[in-house]
Amino acid sequence: MPRREEPDIPEARLIPEATVARLPLYYRALLEIADQSIGTVSSEQLAELAGVNAAKVRKDLSHLGSYGTRGVGYDVEHLVGEVSRELGLTRDWPVAILGLGNLGRALANYRGFGARGFRIVALVDADPDKVGQAVGDLTIEPVEALSSIVAQRRVAIGVIATPAPAAQAVADRLVAAGVASILNFAPTVVVVPPEVTLRKVDLATELQILSFYQQHRRRVPDRARV
Amino acid sequence: MPRREEPDIPEARLIPEATVARLPLYYRALLEIADQSIGTVSSEQLAELAGVNAAKVRKDLSHLGSYGTRGVGYDVEHLVGEVSRELGLTRDWPVAILGLGNLGRALANYRGFGARGFRIVALVDADPDKVGQAVGDLTIEPVEALSSIVAQRRVAIGVIATPAPAAQAVADRLVAAGVASILNFAPTVVVVPPEVTLRKVDLATELQILSFYQQHRRRVPDRARV
């Protein structure tokens, strides 16, 4: 039970973190199903497509409300709507990419990055030689302009793709500018205040985890994380 | 307790998955400390650098054995050795990158990818126009050559950077060729046999999770996953 009413966000159900992390999988699976003009889907089928088990699907979806029909399954179109609303994909989130080395450029060019709702509105780099360069439709801007960029373009999400030593300073600037969601690709720990959501994607870490299991080969978990 | 002796892998302690996922963080923190010629570190200090809490550090490290000294802390050099041995970083793991679009190329050029122990030995793409192109020191090879490449160059880890529709077929080829560790960047579910370790990095999913918390802003977990 939510402890307080909140007028501008109607549903205040509390959804477990583990469930939130799986909603994108269901969302993707549901889009595939919808593409095939299938009207109804069972937890079993959805589980298959999302790579999880059916009990988990049912429990997860039950946190969003009771949108299934017993004996039948879930109405695909309706469920897509509920999941995308829950994930905030009915809005548009302006994204800034910080750091335009190999990875930053790849992200900037990545079609399907802005699959739905995510729009890259700024590319920022500290290197004066890079400032002014065009990448796709955008021009690289100086990091000093960050706070005005964030304010003017309503940047909601910052993607850090700088080298490790620059990451914390960039994160600090993002937070100071009011960005509350950060995705960190730099291979280093970044600390942010508790009201900021930080997630990280770390190549070196992933490879090292694979290395661990490769070496300890015997009953290996193949659980893909997220 | 391990249930069977295994002659070629001496230590058969079973380490929780959550601990394995944090070892790379400790490893990185330890390297930083070692760089400053500091001989001893406490769980408190290590926790700070790794972005976790001290109790977790102690519990995690206790799974590797008792390498700390009460009243003193952990010997940095010794611990670096133990952690890197546990992670399999004392060996060299040949890596193949599959799919050389924006992301694949960025990965291929990413210095620090092969931070330690990971060496990119092959670039493979299904597109005949790309085959033969040079990327860094390597030349893109056809996907048909994959199984002989894997065999000859002892590829241990496959990194899938193809578009989503091609990912499963590439994974199947990798598995058939004997690759037992796969890192999937394609935004789709990939299924592999249980003896293969699969991890995934999914940009769209990460952004959608951020979107969820952005929209439900109220007590937000900033727990960075991994």
Next chain:
DNA sequence: CGGTGTGAAGCCTTTCACAGCA
């Protein structure tokens, strides 16, 4: 005295299994 190593408690997540409804 200070900091590790670790039982025990608490919390979160997953899985089970079936009541209940269309």
Next chain:
DNA sequence: TGCTGTGAAAGGCTTCACACCG
């Protein structure tokens, strides 16, 4: 009849708190 929704059980992970030892 078939499949959802959900209590209850099981399992795993985190945190606590302190005995123990250098």
